Amino acid sequence: MRERIANPFTPQDKNIAVNDRFGNSGIKKQQGSSVLKYDTLPLDGRTTLNFFEGAAARNFPFSNCGSDGNKLGVGNTLVVERLYLTLLTIDDGLLSKADDISAAPDGTLEMGELNLSIANTTVLKNFPVLSTVPYFNYSSGTIREVVYELDTNIVIPPLLEYVMQLRLPAYNVPDYGFLYLRLTIEGSGSLIAPRTTF
Amino acid sequence: MREFNTTNFTPQDKIVGVNNRFGNTGIKNQQGSTVVLYDTLPVDGRNEFRFFEGSSQRNFPFSNTGSDGNKLGVGSSMIIARAYLSVVQFNTEDQVWLHPTPIDGSGIGDIYNVSEFGFELANSTILKQYAGLDFQAEFNKTANHENQVVLQWDTQLNIPPLLEFVATWRVQNGLPAKANTYLRLTIEGTGAIIAPRTTF
Numbered sequence: 084m085r086e087r088i089a090n091p092f093t094p095q096d097k098n099i100a101v102n103d104r105f106g107n108s109g110i111k112k113q114q115g116s117s118v119l120k121y122d123t124l125p126l127d128g129r130t131t132l133n134f135f136e137g138a139a140a141r142n143f144p145f146s147n148c149g150s151d152g153n154k155l156g157v158g159n160t161l162v163v164e165r166l167y168l169t170l171l172t173i174d175d176g177l178l179s180k181a182d183d184i185s186a187a188p189d190g191t192l193e194m195g196e197l198n199l200s201i202a203n204t205t206v207l208k209n210f211p212v213l214s215t216v217p218y219f220n221y222s223s224g225t226i227r228e229v230v231y232e233l234d235t236n237i238v239i240p241p242l243l244e245y246v247m248q249l250r251l252p253a254y255n256v257p258d259y260g261f262l263y264l265r266l267t268i269e270g271s272g273s274l275i276a277p278r279t280t281f
Numbered sequence: 282m283r284e285f286n287t288t289n290f291t292p293q294d295k296i297v298g299v300n301n302r303f304g305n306t307g308i309k310n311q312q313g314s315t316v317v318l319y320d321t322l323p324v325d326g327r328n329e330f331r332f333f334e335g336s337s338q339r340n341f342p343f344s345n346t347g348s349d350g351n352k353l354g355v356g357s358s359m360i361i362a363r364a365y366l367s368v369v370q371f372n373t374e375d376q377v378w379l380h381p382t383p384i385d386g387s388g389i390g391d392i393y394n395v396s397e398f399g400f401e402l403a404n405s406t407i408l409k410q411y412a413g414l415d416f417q418a419e420f421n422k423t424a425n426h427e428n429q430v431v432l433q434w435d436t437q438l439n440i441p442p443l444l445e446f447v448a449t450w451r452v453q454n455g456l457p458a459k460a461n462t463y464l465r466l467t468i469e470g471t472g473a474i475i476a477p478r479t480t481f
Contacts, residue, residue, distance in 0.1 A: 089287045190378040194342040194369070208474050209345035210317050211467060218383050219365045219467065221423075221431040234292065234362065234471040235313040252342050254377055 094162040094236045094271040101238040102160060110160055110273055118161040118272030122146045123171060123178075126259040132249040134266040144178050145263075155241045158275030161268070163199070163237040165222075166247075167215060167230045168192065169265040178263065183229045185216065188258040195251045197266075202243040207233070212249070236270065292360040292437050292471040299439040300358055308358055308442075308473055316359040316472030320344045320448075321369060321465040324389050326458035330450040332466040342369075342378070343463070353442045356475030361400070361438045364468045365431040366416060366450070371461045381465070383430040385417055389459055397451045403444040408434075413450065437470065 095115065102110040122134040123145040139152030155161060170187055172180040184192040193216055199207035215231040217223045222232035239245050247266055293313060300308040320332040321343040337350030353359065368387035370379045385391040396413030399406060414420045416432045423433040440446050448466055 087285050087287050088291050089289055090291050091289070185380060187380075188377075189372070189375070190369070190380040193381050194378045196341065196345055204312070204476060205474065206312055207314055208316070209347070210315065211319050211345060213319075213367060213381055213465075214317055214467060214469060216381070217426070218428050218430055219367060219381075220429075221363050221425075221433060221469075223429065224425050226426050226428050234315040234469075237314070250341065252378060255375060258377075 094164060097236050098160050098162050098238055098271060098273065102240050105240050107240060109158070112276075112278065113158045113160075113273040114276035116272055116274045117269065118159070118274070119267060119269040120148060120161065121265050121267040122148065123263050123265040126254075126256075126262045126264055128254075128256040128259075130251045130253060132251070132264065134247040134249065136246045153244050153246060155239055155243075156275060157241055158277075159241050159273060161239045161272040162270040163233065163239060163268045164270030165230050165232050166197075166266065166268045168212065169267065171263040171265055173261045173263060181265075183227070184212070184264075187262070189254065191251055191254040192264065195249050198248045198250070199237065199245065200248070201237075201239055201245045206237050207247075292362060295437060295439055296358050296360055296471065296473060300441050303441050305358075305441060307356065310476075310478070311356045311358075311473040312476035314472055314474050315469065316357070316474070317467060317469040318346055318359070319465055319467040320346065321463045324368075324459045324462045324464055326456065328452050328454045328456070330452075330464055330466070332448040332450065334447045351445050351447060353440055353444075354475060355442055356477075357442050357473060359440050359468075359472030360470040361434065361440065361468045362470030363431050363433045364398075364416075364448075364466065366413075367430075367465045367467070369463045369465055371463075373461055383418075383428070384464075385430070387462075389462060389464075390456070391417070392456065393452055393464070395453065397449075399449040399451070400438065401447045401449070402438070402440060403446075407438050413452075 099111045122138045124132045135153035138146045138148035170182045171178045193213050195212040197210040297309045320336045333351035336344040336346045367381045369381045384393045394417045398411040400408035
């Protein structure tokens with residue numbers, strides 16, 4: 084008979100515990116929230132895409148990292164619980180269409196591998212993109228869902244650089260001429276909520 | 282009403298417990314992560330696929346085990362919570378990979394699912410003659426939708442560091458070879474990766 088694991092240790096607990104270890108004990112007093120970060124890069128022939136690196140230079144609708152770039156601001160944290168990739172089409176300078184990666188011209192994206200590093204330490208290593216495809220994604224509830232739920236929640240504390248690197252095999256650039264790839268990471272988190280005057 | 286067991290013994294607890302028995306007490310201080318390993322072998326008419334054996338010879342995108350091959354590195358460990366098989370094909374004309382698919386509908390024949398799956402760890406069999414049909418969506422009790430081929434195991438198996446592991450997929454004799462077509466096994470679950478807390 085299948086087990087269900089009931090664990091009272093929540094993502095919020097982990098968020099507070101990890102931040103406490105960094106001496107960031109005020110995180111429990113900030114505003115709890117759902118935090119989602121995305122970054123978008125062109126499929127222009129590069130076989131290594133460093134999502135979030137240099138994201139401060141990209142604005143809406145390419146990234147929502149703002150001037151913080153690939154660091155969370157003071158009092159902000161994120162527990163990476165889920166991730167997904169989106170294929171975006173540029174039409175007349177506007178991002179016009181959003182699809183999952185099965186809409187790509189070939190299987191290059193599914194053959195890729197993701198690595199997440201925080202402060203120069205790898206915390207997710209050689210994760211195959213294929214595991215997000217609905218056929219092979221244990222956490223997808225429908226044949227269309229490409230959101231992958233990680234087994235272990237990964238905490239991104241404030242002010243530490245994070246980069247998610249996607250490694251791809253070689254592909255035919257003309258086939259991907261107008262396509263961009265977006266990576267989204269999401270989960271519980273906190274937003275700065277000052278309780279005093281400055 | 283269907284019953285289910287609840288437990289508060291997590292995969293992380295099992296990793297720490299098993300590694301403690303091997304004297305590997307430092308595992309709880311490493312970086313918790315989601316660990317996914319895969320290996321890819323050609324559909325060349327063989328009747329037994331021995332995934333991960335010799336995988337240090339295979340590079341991206343055929344395997345992600347790196348130079349460790351079929352052993353996890355020091356400070357690394359994983360729970361095999363799930364596994365799936367996929368078929369990947371290379372288009373030699375355009376020099377690109379095609380979209381991977383499940384075995385069923387891939388063109389190599391769903392007869393590849395009429396098979397037996399096994400797992401060996403440090404010369405011990407820890408999963409024995411498990412029917413491969415259990416992966417196929419129609420017979421997969423853990424599938425969430427009609428096309429899902431990920432099988433979640435009843436018991437989570439732990440791979441400690443530095444021990445050799447091999448997954449076997451035995452099919453009937455005489456199945457045809459198919460050029461530029463590969464079978465990929467992926468195993469995934471909770472794990473740990475080395476996180477040194479000192480400078481080298």
